[in-house]
Amino acid sequence: MDHTHRAYCQNVSPGGYIIICTRREEDWVPLTDEWDRPSCWRTNCFKMGINTVMIMAVLLGVSLTPSLTTQAGLSEKVLVFPYETDFSFVALIPQKEMGLRAFTLCMRVATELPEERQIILFAYRTADYDELNVWREKDGRVSFYLSGDGVFFHLPPLSTFRSSLCLTWESRTGLTAFWVEGKRSTYQVYKPGHSIRPKGTILLGQDPDKHLGGLEATQSFVGEMTDVNMWDFVLSRSMIQAWHYGHKVPKGNIFDWGTIEYELSGNVLVVDDD
Amino acid sequence: MDHTHRAYCQNVSPGGYIIICTRREEDWVPLTDEWDRPSCWRTNCFKMGINTVMIMAVLLGVSLTPSLTTQAGLSEKVLVFPYETDFSFVALIPQKEMGLRAFTLCMRVATELPEERQIILFAYRTADYDELNVWREKDGRVSFYLSGDGVFFHLPPLSTFRSSLCLTWESRTGLTAFWVEGKRSTYQVYKPGHSIRPKGTILLGQDPDKHLGGLEATQSFVGEMTDVNMWDFVLSRSMIQAWHYGHKVPKGNIFDWGTIEYELSGNVLVVDDD
Amino acid sequence: MDHTHRAYCQNVSPGGYIIICTRREEDWVPLTDEWDRPSCWRTNCFKMGINTVMIMAVLLGVSLTPSLTTQAGLSEKVLVFPYETDFSFVALIPQKEMGLRAFTLCMRVATELPEERQIILFAYRTADYDELNVWREKDGRVSFYLSGDGVFFHLPPLSTFRSSLCLTWESRTGLTAFWVEGKRSTYQVYKPGHSIRPKGTILLGQDPDKHLGGLEATQSFVGEMTDVNMWDFVLSRSMIQAWHYGHKVPKGNIFDWGTIEYELSGNVLVVDDD
Numbered sequence: 001m002d003h004t005h006r007a008y009c010q011n012v013s014p015g016g017y018i019i020i021c022t023r024r025e026e027d028w029v030p031l032t033d034e035w036d037r038p039s040c041w042r043t044n045c046f047k048m049g050i051n052t053v054m055i056m057a058v059l060l061g062v063s064l065t066p067s068l069t070t071q072a073g074l075s076e077k078v079l080v081f082p083y084e085t086d087f088s089f090v091a092l093i094p095q096k097e098m099g100l101r102a103f104t105l106c107m108r109v110a111t112e113l114p115e116e117r118q119i120i121l122f123a124y125r126t127a128d129y130d131e132l133n134v135w136r137e138k139d140g141r142v143s144f145y146l147s148g149d150g151v152f153f154h155l156p157p158l159s160t161f162r163s164s165l166c167l168t169w170e171s172r173t174g175l176t177a178f179w180v181e182g183k184r185s186t187y188q189v190y191k192p193g194h195s196i197r198p199k200g201t202i203l204l205g206q207d208p209d210k211h212l213g214g215l216e217a218t219q220s221f222v223g224e225m226t227d228v229n230m231w232d233f234v235l236s237r238s239m240i241q242a243w244h245y246g247h248k249v250p251k252g253n254i255f256d257w258g259t260i261e262y263e264l265s266g267n268v269l270v271v272d273d274d
Numbered sequence: 275m276d277h278t279h280r281a282y283c284q285n286v287s288p289g290g291y292i293i294i295c296t297r298r299e300e301d302w303v304p305l306t307d308e309w310d311r312p313s314c315w316r317t318n319c320f321k322m323g324i325n326t327v328m329i330m331a332v333l334l335g336v337s338l339t340p341s342l343t344t345q346a347g348l349s350e351k352v353l354v355f356p357y358e359t360d361f362s363f364v365a366l367i368p369q370k371e372m373g374l375r376a377f378t379l380c381m382r383v384a385t386e387l388p389e390e391r392q393i394i395l396f397a398y399r400t401a402d403y404d405e406l407n408v409w410r411e412k413d414g415r416v417s418f419y420l421s422g423d424g425v426f427f428h429l430p431p432l433s434t435f436r437s438s439l440c441l442t443w444e445s446r447t448g449l450t451a452f453w454v455e456g457k458r459s460t461y462q463v464y465k466p467g468h469s470i471r472p473k474g475t476i477l478l479g480q481d482p483d484k485h486l487g488g489l490e491a492t493q494s495f496v497g498e499m500t501d502v503n504m505w506d507f508v509l510s511r512s513m514i515q516a517w518h519y520g521h522k523v524p525k526g527n528i529f530d531w532g533t534i535e536y537e538l539s540g541n542v543l544v545v546d547d548d
Numbered sequence: 549m550d551h552t553h554r555a556y557c558q559n560v561s562p563g564g565y566i567i568i569c570t571r572r573e574e575d576w577v578p579l580t581d582e583w584d585r586p587s588c589w590r591t592n593c594f595k596m597g598i599n600t601v602m603i604m605a606v607l608l609g610v611s612l613t614p615s616l617t618t619q620a621g622l623s624e625k626v627l628v629f630p631y632e633t634d635f636s637f638v639a640l641i642p643q644k645e646m647g648l649r650a651f652t653l654c655m656r657v658a659t660e661l662p663e664e665r666q667i668i669l670f671a672y673r674t675a676d677y678d679e680l681n682v683w684r685e686k687d688g689r690v691s692f693y694l695s696g697d698g699v700f701f702h703l704p705p706l707s708t709f710r711s712s713l714c715l716t717w718e719s720r721t722g723l724t725a726f727w728v729e730g731k732r733s734t735y736q737v738y739k740p741g742h743s744i745r746p747k748g749t750i751l752l753g754q755d756p757d758k759h760l761g762g763l764e765a766t767q768s769f770v771g772e773m774t775d776v777n778m779w780d781f782v783l784s785r786s787m788i789q790a791w792h793y794g795h796k797v798p799k800g801n802i803f804d805w806g807t808i809e810y811e812l813s814g815n816v817l818v819v820d821d822d
Binding site: 078080082083110111112114159160161162223224269271274 | 700701702703721723726728731732733734735736737784785
């Protein structure tokens with residue numbers, strides 16, 4: 001595993017904050033030109049094997065799109081992250097800036113990953129800060145971080161079956177809660193007065209590292225995600241329950257799954273939600 | 275942590291049985307005048323920083339009321355105890371004296387505290403006795419004490435989601451049961467013939483220590499409580515189930531959440547029940 | 549246990565790939581003519597004690613049929629594998645060849661076997677390959693093998709109560725999922741492009757060993773199986789849920805429990821489904 005190897009890099013951030021260099025097992029050939037992370041880093045040295053990917057996509061019969069192509073709308077679709085990688089992710093492009101003083105983030109998520117495995121569920125990062133991260137921690141708790149120390153919740157474990165998970169936070173009071181299958185956790189008071197900074201990059205599947213955007217396979221998401229929606233206000237209990245049961249609710253004004261703009265990278269499948 | 279520090283004390287008991295001295299992390303300054311517990315104890319040396327608290331309340335945008343101000347009515351409200359402290363509590367003022375030979379006590383409660391943590395759920399104390407305490411014990415059992423040895427029940431664990439919990443006891447037979455989500459535990463026979471003494475103080479959030487009323491952070495309640503009601507008789511199964519489902523039942527004649535008189539102390543938030 | 553003993557062998561495979569030699573505890577007498585596996589193997593040396601079995605069947609009041617008699621239709625019937633053996637199984641004869649590029653396999657299954665015990669749930673074998681095996685593994689996971697390394701799922705544990713279990717796989721995408729009580733597990737991508745080979749033998753209750761078809765008691769199924777159905781396509785979510793709830797669905801075109809052709813061997817009881 002200490003072969004030198006080619007790297008495929010791309011700028012995944014509108015503001016240029018995060019440039020990702022991917023490598024794939026099949027690309028690991030003993031080359032003489034070593035992967036030069038630093039030089040690759042601040043230049044958009046993207047040279048992904050688009051043809052290879054498209055041939056694979058045809059073989060798989062699923063929509064596997066080369067990176068950097070922005071697509072829109074995932075209604076009735078599920079994102080499948082089939083393997084543990086340090087290069088597969090989906091970048092989400094918000095409808096409005098992420099400068100937020102309140103939000104509701106909802107998703108449906110299923111994973112086969114073992115209980116003691118750390119899992120990134122949502123990552124929003126600006127140049128200098130992990131602005132808004134949601135994790136399943138090693139000890140099984142679900143955590144929420146706003147640029148600094150996080151807050152931890154004991155929730156029913158994520159499993160191979162789909163869980164509906166929402167997170168609400170409001171700066172004014174700091175009241176923070178997770179909602180599992182429409183049921184609210186105990187409130188915790190977290191960072192009252194804080195503002196989330198705009199102009200960052202949102203990733204599903206990977207956590208961009210503080211140091212030059214490096215991704216770690218052991219933190220990656222493996223499993224299925226669907227119905228990721230985000231609002232810039234706190235939804236009421238009845239709204240969150242309506243969303244859980246698939247009833248009509250106000251469309252997410254930051255993300256709306258039906259019209260969401262996204263970029264796929266690496267091995268992520270978009271499959272029909274049966 | 276062995277700094278000398280200012281102490282803010284108050285008489286929280288109508289009969290003067292319990293005087294609480296609170297201290298807050300931010301007040302811990304190396305002063306030369308040491309906190310003189312005994313002298314402070316039997317005099318109401320209350321000098322709480324009311325302005326500071328009110329400024330905080332404004333910042334938080336929630337009703338955080340300075341101590342000793344009795345308020346009434348918590349309909350549609352939840353008490354949030356956000357942190358582990360030895361100074362945050364809610365004193366409840368009963369509508370009638372607590373000299374009881376039977377009762378039903380109901381509440382809805384949620385907590386993120388770890389399983390092996392002792393938690394005070396309800397404390398009623400007179401001058402010399404812990405008259406009526408309800409605990410979640412270190413071993414996860416829920417216990418009930420009437421001035422002396424307690425009785426222990428294996429109930430479904432308290433969790434981040436709200437549990438509805440009732441306790442019924444009748445002196446004549448000693449029949450004692452907890453009711454979780456409207457389902458009765460096995461009866462145990464506990465202290466038949468006993469009478470609960472009147473004129474004590476009722477606290478949520480803290481257990482007043484036998485020795486001069488000191489509070490222990492490691493026993494404090496952290497989480498949410500709502501819908502605390504108490505009757506001086508044993509409610510029927512159908513009544514308890516009706517209460518569980520939020521249907522109309524006879525109003526608690528000791529406490530009725532809609533009209534309950536209470537005094538907040540320390541960091542306790544009163545938030546809307548979404 | 550190293551007595552020499554008589555062996556009862558039979559060809560259970562239409563193509564003659566698998567010949568099973570059974571032995572029963574009560575047959576283990578110290579004979580001088582040793583069990584000659586190889587010579588027995590390729591000849592159908594079946595000489596089962598039919599009378600004994602039939603007397604047993606009468607005593608038990610259940611239909612216990614001697615091997616090699618093909619029967620059809622198990623509507624409202626349950627297969628009971630009462631003991632751990634290396635000789636009890638049910639061979640299933642498919643309505644069409646098992647050369648498959650997609651399938652749905654469903655069954656209802658209950659077992660008292662301990663959690664750490666490996667259990668074969670379905671075995672389809674051709675001459676050289678374990679074409680399609682479903683296992684409950686020692687670590688509790690449920691696994692699916694297509695001639696080679698398998699794929700593993702964390703499902704709710706099998707128990708003394710009947711679980712409804714389906715498995716779907718499609719060659720085109722490799723998308724693979726188990727369905728428990730009608731709920732789909734997380735998809736995994738497994739062997740896209742693979743084809744299952746036809747003309748093998750399907751067994752319930754035992755896993756035919758790669759080496760000359762030997763069976764291992766410690767892998768055998770003990771418990772109940774019913775409603776085993778198989779289709780050569782992937783059923784939709786709504787179909788699988790309908791099947792789970794016992795509603796009408798398209799009949800399995802590989803196996804349909806109501807008309808299924810099967811051969812019982814060893815101690816397998818066919819009892820009415822109460």
